[in-house]
Amino acid sequence: MKQRFIIKFFSLLLVFVFLVDLQGRENIFLCLSKNHSTASISGYRDIFKELEITPNLERISGDGILFKNAFCSTANSDLSLKSILTGTLINPKQKKKRDQLQPANIQSILKEKGYNTVFFGNWIGDKKPEGFDYWEILEDASQFYNPKLINPHRSRKIEGHTTDIITDIALAWLKKNGNIPKPVFMVVHFNGLQQPWVPPIRNLELYNDLLLPEPITLMASHDYKAPPSRYQEMQIETNLNVESDLFLGPDVASSEATVADRTKGDGLIRRLNGEQLSAWQLALRPQNEAFARSNVGMDGSISWKYQRYAKNYLRCVRAIDENVGRLYDFLHPNEKGNSWTFIYTASSGNFVGENGWFGGAWIYEPTMRIPLIITGEDYGKNRICESNVQLLDLFPTITGVSNQSNGGINLQSFHKENNSSESRVLYFEHYQFPDKLMVAKHYGIRNGRYKLIHYHQFDEWELFDILKDPNEQNNLYLDSIDPKLVEIIKTKLITKRKKLGLGKLLEPMPEEWRRIYRGPNARKKEQINSP
Incomplete structure (x- = not known):
């Protein structure tokens, strides 16, 4: 009897210690976007620094540390997300050897440590997420309104803008599961900054009264660079379509739009319900009519196209910022004894007029540079790190597991020790050619x-x-x-x-x-x- 009591006592003690240990661990929230230009965030002191496009990210960076020199290793968002989760460079052309083990991933490592792992938003390729206890993902990452989502139990269509919806389902899960004893690792991945840059209707009139500053390289000739920069197809002036990318009506843009471009534009319109379509047209009509009244022609109209493209892009950034703010604000008054490490970053940067371009793919600075903000008990407040860091560093930072072969470093200890990174060599690779943007490998x-x-x-x-x-x-x-x-x-x-x-x-x-x-x-x- 006494022996049975002792065994039961120690069993209960072990459970108690285990639960205390779990509750003492930090919850981890990783929030990332596709193609987020650092120029849109005032803290990076770039061309749009005076416009206050991202007030929530500015506020959040004041609660933690902003990494001024953070970089990605590829501009492909799928490969970037895989690299973050595995801590390895993913080469799509590299054949896996028969006896080669799958690289460990963050969600599996944290799951073994007792974490509840969840993922919401834009997933990688056609396969369903592995290693997460729960997930809900976009069926099609090119849908920006009224998307269809898939989770382990069902699929459903939700009305609204995709950026808002991804946030809504993440918050719904947090509200429902906020009292579970396990610490949480949550990933939220937004698709809202990819071409054709479709803002939520509430933001369509933002910046209408502004003339955005132009990058000093908007009219760059590329004469003193290697030939690839002259053979790409990502020029604002010639490669952006006024209907499907800039949302000019067919009556204004008919001379330039192709059947394929109209089909893409029609696809967006067909996804809108009646109320959304009416509001969309009402918001854009004054802008389109103003263009029709102007003397600007389609040829040589890079400045006008830049203004239209950049404003739509920044409107999408504003929507990301609004929703990151919603997520961050929910977590802080609802910590319930658990602390949160909050990370915001992006799979890659983006050209917003630099070199006269849109999009990404290059190793050039506008694409390779990414935003990175981390808050938490171990990161201090209102700090700026000037050292060179990269997305691969998130794996050892989150898991505590180092991967020396890929050069990842634990940012939690790195920023405390004020390590110099001047000699650090960062690697980047672009794998697709020929493709839509025609950027050479x-x-x-x-x-x-x-x-x-x-x-x-x-x-x-x-x-x-x-x-x-x-x-x-x-x-x-x-x-x-x-x-x-x-x-x-x-x-x-x-x-x-x-x-x-x-x-x-x-x-x-x-x-x-x-x-x-x-x-x-x-x-x-x-x-x-x-x-």
Whole structure:
């Protein structure tokens, strides 16, 4: 009897200790967006710093630490999310060996530690999330109004703007499960900043009375850069469609819009219900009528197209900010004894007129730079970290598990120790070509001073001095004042690729293939298999 009592007592004691340990752990909230330009956040002191587009992110950064120099490793949002969750660089072309184990992921590691793991929003590819206790994801990430969502039990269509809806379902879960004893790891992934930049109706008239500042490189000629920058198809002036991307009515834009573009525009309209459509048209009509009355033509209208594109993009950013604020404000008065580590970041940056471009894909600064804000008991308040950090650092930061082969560092200890990162070498790779934006495949490295880029299919190179040339307009690769500099940095690139398990520098494609995509007769959109 006494022995049975002792066993029961120790069993209860172990359960009690386990629950106390769980409740003592921090809840972790990871919130990220696709394609969020740091220029839209005042704390990064860029072109839109005076417009206060993201008051909630500014407020949240005051409660924690803003990383001024954070970078992604690829502009592909699916690969970025995989890299965050696994702490590894994901190469879509790299074949998995038969005996190779799947890399551990954050949700599985935290689940083993007793966490409840949940995911809401935009997931990766066609497979359903693995390792999460609960999830609800968009069936189609290109839907911005009245989307269909899927969870483990059912699918459902919810009316409203997708950014708002993702927040609504995340908050609903938190309200329903707020009293569970387990700590929580929650991921919320927004799709609201991807092309064609569809704002919620409430934001459609924001910034109508403003003339946005133009980037100094809006009219850049790219004469002093390698050829890839002149063969892309992401120019605001020529590659944005006025109907499907800028939402001009067909009566104004009919001369430029193609059948395919009209179909894309019609797809958005068909998703709106009657009330939404009426409000959408009412908000846009004055803007479209003002354009029709102006003397601006479609040719040579980069300034007008920039204003229209940038305002819509910033309206979408404002919607993200509003919803991040809703999530953050709910967590703080509802901690109930548990503390939260709150992380906001993005899968990549985005061009908002720099180089005359929209979109992403490049290793250039507007794409490679990402916002990163972390709050929590261990991060202090109103702090700024100037060191170079990357998305891969989130894995060891969240799990406490280091991965030296990929160079990830634990930001929790890193920022406390004031470590210098000037010599840290960050890697980036773009894997798709040919594709919609026609950005040549490339990889490269960046440290505190230089960026070296190899467009391996064409055997073309770029080297930029980021301190002297922050806008990356002057390629030093062939004209470097120090001939040894190129070789020194190239050696660092080779070393970095070997450390990451990526092998030697990649060989160029045959000359016959290269001619297809270069010169006046280049058939850029012909889909040809290429490594």
